[in-house]
Amino acid sequence: MNFQLTQEQEMLVDAVRSFVSRELLPHEEEVDRADAVSPELAAQIRGKAIAAGFYAFNMPEEVGGGGLDYLSQALVERELSKVSWALHVFVARPSKILMACKGQQIDDYLIPCVQGEKTDCFALTEPGAGSDANAIKTRAVREGDDFVINGSKHFISHAGHADFAIVFAVTDTYEHNGRKRNAVTAFLVDRGTPGMTVRRGPKCVSNRGYHTYELFFDDCRVPASKVLGEVDKGWEVANAWLTAGRVMVAANCVGQAQRAMDLSLQWAADRKQFGQAIGSYQGVSFKLADMATQIRAAELLTLHTAWKMDQGSMTDGEAGMAKLFASEVLGKVADEAVQIFGGMGLMDEGPVERIWRNARIERIWEGTSEIQRHIISRELLRPLLR
Numbered sequence: 001m002n003f004q005l006t007q008e009q010e011m012l013v014d015a016v017r018s019f020v021s022r023e024l025l026p027h028e029e030e031v032d033r034a035d036a037v038s039p040e041l042a043a044q045i046r047g048k049a050i051a052a053g054f055y056a057f058n059m060p061e062e063v064g065g066g067g068l069d070y071l072s073q074a075l076v077e078r079e080l081s082k083v084s085w086a087l088h089v090f091v092a093r094p095s096k097i098l099m100a101c102k103g104q105q106i107d108d109y110l111i112p113c114v115q116g117e118k119t120d121c122f123a124l125t126e127p128g129a130g131s132d133a134n135a136i137k138t139r140a141v142r143e144g145d146d147f148v149i150n151g152s153k154h155f156i157s158h159a160g161h162a163d164f165a166i167v168f169a170v171t172d173t174y175e176h177n178g179r180k181r182n183a184v185t186a187f188l189v190d191r192g193t194p195g196m197t198v199r200r201g202p203k204c205v206s207n208r209g210y211h212t213y214e215l216f217f218d219d220c221r222v223p224a225s226k227v228l229g230e231v232d233k234g235w236e237v238a239n240a241w242l243t244a245g246r247v248m249v250a251a252n253c254v255g256q257a258q259r260a261m262d263l264s265l266q267w268a269a270d271r272k273q274f275g276q277a278i279g280s281y282q283g284v285s286f287k288l289a290d291m292a293t294q295i296r297a298a299e300l301l302t303l304h305t306a307w308k309m310d311q312g313s314m315t316d317g318e319a320g321m322a323k324l325f326a327s328e329v330l331g332k333v334a335d336e337a338v339q340i341f342g343g344m345g346l347m348d349e350g351p352v353e354r355i356w357r358n359a360r361i362e363r364i365w366e367g368t369s370e371i372q373r374h375i376i377s378r379e380l381l382r383p384l385l386r
């Protein structure tokens with residue numbers, strides 16, 4: 001097996017790394033304190049990302065995107081995540097499920113998202129349906145050429161910036177193994193559509209400045225032409241993308257862990273107690289050894305999984321393993337980084353407490369650690385259980 005990155009991949013990593021340190025990192029502290037990104041800064045980052053050719057790097061070349069393979073995408077995600085989501089979200093990765101756009105939807109949604117003229121948000125989770133996404137209660141009922149949507153969503157990232165939401169609603173039910181299941185449809189719902197209200201959600205400890213929103217649908221009427229994919233086939237549109245997204249979350253976790261590691265290493269060398277650098281004590285240096293080892297393992301697992309995705313051989317369980325392992329490694333590494341920094345690790349004057357706070361979300365969104373374990377164990381046991 002060849003573990004060598006190509007020359008293009010090495011150059012891509014260097015370019016994204018310097019973009020992050022030049023254009024994003026200088027704003028991180030101010031954005032975290034203000035819990036907001038100004039519209040000017042958002043537009044500036046978007047413009048510079050477009051000019052640098054990083055915008056929509058996840059989308060295929062034939063629609064104007066960067067056309068990167070999954071391994072290269074994971075490398076870019078690893079670098080971008082060395083700064084808070086509040087900032088790198090403006091180097092946008094439009095929802096890949098927009099590739100299901102057809103006819104006029106291509107010009108109205110897909111292409112403007114790739115070109116940075118429109119932004120989407122992904123609206124699945126509801127107060128009563130988180131891990132159990134099939135339990136959503138938002139309904140869309142067909143009335144002539146329209147669907148009428150009623151219900152609500154919460155925890156919808158970035159909806160305040162989005163021009164439209166990809167909304168999942170129940171359109172039918174069916175029986176599966178004696179249980180009632182929901183058939184779900186995805187809709188493209190424009191901001192400002194009568195009957196849809198967007199409201200800022202509660203404050204989150206992770207990624208200050210990157211907000212979640214609540215969406216309310218009260219007889220919200222959308223034409224049937226806004227169905228993304230096929231009616232009742234919403235999961236088919238969503239699932240492939242959600243699985244790939246987990247590998248990208250794993251790459252994000254590796255990048256954050258590497259940043260925590262670099263900071264810890266420097267601190268261990270600089271900070272003196274009892275007349276010596278604290279890194280000269282095994283109590284500290286062995287932590288560094290464990291952190292580096294865990295990060296290396298998480299990185300190899302993540303990149304190998306991305307590579308398997310490129311080969312078309314990745315399974316859901318393997319994507320789950322990458323997300324589970326990398327997010328849990330990040331949690332441990334961020335916590336050890338605080339320990340190595342001592343009291344300074346908890347002060348908001350440095351980046352360590354921010355990394356520690358930001359790390360926490362990674363074990364929850366895009367499927368919790370428990371749900372990843374469920375996916376992995378189901379895949380292992382399925383051939384054996386009858």
Ligand SMILES: Cc1cc2nc3c(=O)[nH]c(=O)nc-3n(C[C@H](O)[C@H](O)[C@H](O)COP(=O)(O)OP(=O)(O)OC[C@H]3O[C@@H](n4cnc5c(N)ncnc54)[C@H](O)[C@@H]3O)c2cc1C
Nearest residue numbers: 122123124125130131155156157364365366367368370371
């Ligand atoms: C900051 C943030 C941004 C988000 N952005 C988006 C977004 O843009 N769009 C979107 O649609 N959603 C989004 N989400 C929702 C996110 O995907 C959910 O929070 C996540 O799937 C977990 O759902 P829940 O929070 O309702 O927890 P629950 O599902 O209520 O789970 C609570 C606990 O129970 C455990 N649990 C549940 N079921 C099982 C089981 N079968 N076995 C073992 N343990 C179980 C969970 O692992 C967890 O520990 C976001 C969430 C947050 C916090």
